[in-house]
Amino acid sequence: SYRKGGYHAVRIGDPFSGGRYIAQRKLGWGQFSTVWLAYDTLTSSYVALKIQKSAQQFAQAALHEIEFLSAAADGDVANTKCVVRLIDHFKHAGPNGQHLCMVLEFLGDSLLRLIRYNRYKGLKLDKVREICRCILTGLDYLHRELGMIHSDLKPENILLSSTIDPAKDPVRSGLTPILEKPEGNANGGGGASAMNLIEKKLKRRAKRAVAKISERRVSMYGAVGEEEASSKSERCLDGIDMRCKVVDFGNACWADKQFAEEIQTRQYRAPEVILKSGYSFSVDMWSFGCTAFELVTGDMLFAPKEGNGYGEDEDHLALMMELLGKMPRKIAIGGAKSKDYFDRHGDLKRIRRLKYWPLDRLLVDKYKIPEAEAKELAEFLSPILEFAPEKRPTAQQCLEHPWMNVVSTQKSNADNVESQMNNLHIKG
Ligand code: ATP
Ligand code: MG
Numbered sequence: 001s002y003r004k005g006g007y008h009a010v011r012i013g014d015p016f017s018g019g020r021y022i023a024q025r026k027l028g029w030g031q032f033s034t035v036w037l038a039y040d041t042l043t044s045s046y047v048a049l050k051i052q053k054s055a056q057q058f059a060q061a062a063l064h065e066i067e068f069l070s071a072a073a074d075g076d077v078a079n080t081k082c083v084v085r086l087i088d089h090f091k092h093a094g095p096n097g098q099h100l101c102m103v104l105e106f107l108g109d110s111l112l113r114l115i116r117y118n119r120y121k122g123l124k125l126d127k128v129r130e131i132c133r134c135i136l137t138g139l140d141y142l143h144r145e146l147g148m149i150h151s152d153l154k155p156e157n158i159l160l161s162s163t164i165d166p167a168k169d170p171v172r173s174g175l176t177p178i179l180e181k182p183e184g185n186a187n188g189g190g191g192a193s194a195m196n197l198i199e200k201k202l203k204r205r206a207k208r209a210v211a212k213i214s215e216r217r218v219s220m221y222g223a224v225g226e227e228e229a230s231s232k233s234e235r236c237l238d239g240i241d242m243r244c245k246v247v248d249f250g251n252a253c254w255a256d257k258q259f260a261e262e263i264q265t266r267q268y269r270a271p272e273v274i275l276k277s278g279y280s281f282s283v284d285m286w287s288f289g290c291t292a293f294e295l296v297t298g299d300m301l302f303a304p305k306e307g308n309g310y311g312e313d314e315d316h317l318a319l320m321m322e323l324l325g326k327m328p329r330k331i332a333i334g335g336a337k338s339k340d341y342f343d344r345h346g347d348l349k350r351i352r353r354l355k356y357w358p359l360d361r362l363l364v365d366k367y368k369i370p371e372a373e374a375k376e377l378a379e380f381l382s383p384i385l386e387f388a389p390e391k392r393p394t395a396q397q398c399l400e401h402p403w404m405n406v407v408s409t410q411k412s413n414a415d416n417v418e419s420q421m422n423n424l425h426i427k428g
């Protein structure tokens with residue numbers, strides 16, 4: 001993919017946008033882009049640099065993403081709405097063509113990595129609540145204030161945001177800016193092999209530095225290797241303030257100006273999208289419900305597979321009905337694709353026998369969540385996973401739900417300690 005029209009090859013120390021940004025190390029990649037940690041010499045801070053492939057269709061997609069990121073940034077001057085901030089964008093000419101580049105605020109690991117880091121055992125409910133509050137704040141903003149549907153919400157597209165500023169606290173963040181190309185990293189400098197050696201060394205150094213912090217606390221900087229995560233026994237997130245932001249606006253659309261019929265990543269896809277019955281903001285709420293379940297249990301809520309005589313879509317619908325009960329007939333037969341999966345009674349054509357296992361029982365029986373907590377959680381999640389899209393609560397309504405507003409035991413302990421300290425102060 002590093003050819004004409006494809007990715008832009010980046011080396012540590014490479015300057016971008018007239019030298020304002022200096023590449024530090026690779027953070028991630030997608031089908032359309034690579035994402036690099038870069039140092040912004042103008043503001044002395046770290047940023048994430050998303051460098052798009054150069055071919056026309058990728059440039060088009062980047063312009064689309066920039067449109068939605070800009071709208072989100074313009075409406076949130078104080079940057080408190082839990083959506084990743086677009087700082088800048090520009091074109092970069094390279095040997096493979098012109099690449100659109102997005103400069104984003106630098107965030108940490110995705111929730112998917114957090115779930116892996118926790119060895120797929122799920123997070124404590126208080127942590128899930130904190131994360132849900134951020135996601136819902138972001139969705140409420142996108143939906144109600146901007147009229148925007150994210151349409152690809154999933155753990156991978158929600159990134160932790162750290163409370164440490166790596167530019168101000170290089171020791172704790174394990175990051176020291178690289179401001180110049182390392183010796184031999186320039187064209188014609190020390191030759192290819194020396195160049196590779198130095199780069200490898202630098203990469204190792206960066207990795208080691210970040211591995212260090214991740215031993216003490218969950219890394220907010222994308223450094224928890226999977227091998228490392230699985231080799232450690234117990235994971236403790238106690239005392240870590242969970243904040244996160246919604247990223248990846250490559251598939252976003254306006255509610256009143258939709259582009260695609262098939263949206264969302266398979267496992268997080270709402271039933272009305274599968275059936276092609278039309279969609280709105282509530283598709284994001286469905287994905288949110290799936291994501292919240294995954295945070296609690298470490299398992300995907302629905303992981304459909306194609307089987308003998310039926311496809312992935314039909315399996316997906318069957319899994320939904322096994323958890324949520326039979327889909328109301330009117331909804332089942334109401335979509336452009338309904339006839340592919342349902343007969344006129346609203347029964348699946350090829351998967352006839354369903355094993356009903358409702359959410360509250362699943363949480364207790366399979367995931368060993370205490371009865372009372374499971375009941376409360378199911379009461380929060382069940383309306384979000386309503387088959388009828390218009391019956392699903394909005395993000396704003398979810399934020400007001402009792403489950404979101406439980407005062408955690410941990411927090412009240414901390415408050416007690418704090419009030420005792422205050423008392424001491426007064427007495428002292
Ligand atoms: P593509 O559209 O190219 O297929 P994508 O849309 O999935 O890819 P993103 O989700 O925006 O691309 O970014 C890919 C990865 O880069 C993320 O999963 C994450 O690891 C990393 N990343 C993206 N944005 C940031 C950021 N602001 N801070 C830190 N890392 C980031
Ligand atoms: Mg993504």
Ligand code: MG
Pocket residue numbers: 030248249250251
């Ligand atoms: Mg994308």
